[in-house]
Amino acid sequence: MLEIKGLKVKLEEEDKQILKGVDLTVEAGKVHAIMGPNGSGKSTLSYVLSGRDGYEVTGGSATLLGEDLLDMETEERAAAGLFLAFQYPVEIPGVGNMTFLRTAVNAQRKARGEDEMSAAEFLKVIRAKAKTLKIDADMLKRPVNVGFSGGEKKRNEILQMAMLEPKMCILDETDSGLDVDAMKLVSEGVNALRDEGRGFLVITHYQRLLDHIKPDVVHIMADGRIVKSGGPELALEVENNGYADILAEVA
Amino acid sequence: MALDDRKMTATEERLSSMTLPDVGCTAKAREAALVRVRSMGLPGRRDEYWRWTRPDTLVQPEAPEAALFQGDEVPFFSGRDRLKIVFVDGVFDPARSDDLNLEGIQVDRLEDICCTDDHWAEDLYGELEAAGHDPVDRPLAALNTAFAGDGVAIRVMQTPSKPISLVYFHESTDSDVFLHHVVRVETGAEVTILENGPAAARFNKCMEIDIADGGTLHHVRAQGRDHERRAVTHMFARMGEESVFKSFTLTANGVLTRNEVMVELTGDNAVVHIAGACMGDGDFHHDDTVFITHDGVNCESRQVFKKVLCNGATGVFQGKILVKPDAQKTDGYQISQSLLLDGDSQFYAKPELEIYADDVACSHGSTSGAIDEEALFYLRARGVPHGKATDLLTLAFLAEALDEIDDETIAEEIYERLEAWLSRRRHG
Ligand SMILES: Nc1ncnc2c1ncn2[C@@H]1O[C@H](COP(=O)(O)OP(=O)(O)O)[C@@H](O)[C@H]1O
C-alpha cells in the first residue's frame, strides 16, 4: 500500500535535516503504529507524505499503490487515497463544515472520474456517520473547526476520514487532548474503517490508543529514522520503560 | 478660507460648461448647492480626504470614455419580484420600468415632485447633503444636488409587498450622469431598495435618506462591473428613534469607484449597518468612505468592509465613528479588511474613532493579508484543488460582509455570483 524507502527530508528554509532515511512499508489491511520522542520527525513524515510546503526531499522515495506520491500535488495525493488526520486540525472561519466536506468528497470523485454525490445523498450519509461519532447538526453547520474543542476537532477529522473513504490513513496524534470517552469514539470510528483494502499509520505517544486500535506492527522513530520495529509488545515496552532503553540499545 | 488658485480654476473650469437644470421645484436647492460648490471647490489631489483616491477624472469637465462591458451575464436581481425603476445613462426609461404605483409607497420623478401633496421631497432635496459637509467637505455631492438631471422621490408610508429596484443601464460610451434620489421611510414602515448596474461612463449619484422613528430601510446595491466606468456616490441618511438602516454594497471592477456614506443617528435606539464587499481584479480602484455620527442614546453602528484585490487593484477604506457627548451607551463597531491575492495590489485604510461620551463601547480593526496557507493546505489535503480551495477561502473572507444582508435569498444570489466570477476567473 504505502512504501517509503530511504526518505530524507530537510527544511527548505534552513539547513536542517529532519528525516535521515526512513524505511517503512504499510501493507493493505494492516495497522502500523509509529511512536517516538517529541521532535523525532513523526509529523514531518506525515506532512511530507501529504505534500506540505516548506520541506525538501533530498533522497529516497514514497509510493502509494505503486504511484510516486512525491511527484503529486497535495490534492492529487488525496484523490489517490491518502488521508492525514492532522495533529492540529486547522480552523477555517467562513467555510461551513458541511460545504467543506461536500466540496472535498466531490472534488475527489471528480478527480477519479466518478460521479459527484448529490446533495440529498451526501446529507443522508453524513448524518449517519456524524451520529456514530456524536457530532451534532450544529457542528456540521458551523465553520470548519472554529470554536470546536480539542476533542471535537479530532472527531471531526475522523468524520472526514469516514466520508472520504481513503485507502491509506495517517493519524497524527489523534489521541492527544482526548478524554476516555472521546478516545473510545475516535477508536471506534477508526476501527469501523478497518478493512482488507485499507492501510493505517497511527502516530501516537501512548499505549492507551493502541489498546483500542490494535496495531499489527509498531515502529519506534528517533532522530529522523525508524530505529526499531516489532509487534504490539513494543508499545507496551515504551509505556513501561520510556524510550531510553530502546534508544540506548540501538545506539 | 480662500481656495487656492489651482482648485478655484479647476472648479470654474468644470462649472463653465454646465447649466443648472430646471427640474421640478428644486431651483432654490440647486442655487444654494452651486454656492456650496464654489465655496468648497471641487476635490483636488492634495485634499487629505482624497489622499488615496485621485479625484482628477471625477472633476475634469469631460467624462473619460468608458467602453460598454460585453458580458453575457444576467443582471442582478433579475427574476425577483420587484418594482423596477430603470434609468438608461441617467435618464428615466418608462418603457423599461414597471408601473410605479405600488400600495404603501409613492414614487415620483424629480421633475414631478412639485405635484406631490406636501413638500417633503422638495424640502429633503439637498437638505441632508447641505448638512453633510461638517466636518469634511463633500463637494461632489453638492455638485450633484446642483446638476442632477433625473432621479426619484420615494416615500414609504407602509411596508410595500416587494422591493423597489433601481436599475442603471450604461449604453453610451461617453455618458456623464448625475442622479439624485430622495427617500423617506415613514414611522413603522419597512422597505428594501435595490440598486444595480453600471449606470454611465461617469456616474455621480446622490441619495438622501430620511428614516422616521421606527422605520426600516434595507439597501442592497451591486455596482456594475464595466471595466472602464467611473462612479462617485453619496448616501446621506438621517435616522430617527428606533429606526434601522442596513446597507450592503457589492463593487466589482470599474476603473474608479468612490462610495461615501454619511449617517446621522439622531434618535435613540437606532441601528445602522453599512457593509461592503469588493472584488478588484485588474487596474481598478475602490474607495469606501464612511462617516457615522452618533447623536442618540443606545444606538448601534456597524461598518464591515471586505476587499479582495489582485492584479494591480487598489482598495481604500476611510471610516469614522463620531460619538457626540450625549450619545451614551453607543455600540460602535468597524472592521475593514483586505485579502491580497498577489503582490501587485494595495489596500489603504484609515479607521477613526472620535468619542465625546463616556459610556460607550466602540471597537475598530483593519487588516491586510494573503490567503491563509495553513487553511489552503488543509483543504488541499482533503482533495480540494488549489484554485477551488482559494475560491472557498476568498468567499469565506467576504462572508462577514455578506452576512450583513438580512434577506437570505439576496445574500445567496450575491454569493453565487461571486462564486461564479471566481470560477470564471480561474477558467478564463
Ligand atoms: N517547519 C518547520 N520549521 C522549523 N522546524 C521544523 C519544522 N518542521 C519540523 N521542524 C523540526 O523538525 C523536528 C521534527 O519535528 P516533528 O516532525 O514535528 O516531530 P514529532 O512530530 O516527532 O514531534 C523538530 O526538531 C522540529 O522542531
Ligand SMILES: [Mg+2]
Ligand atoms: Mg508531531
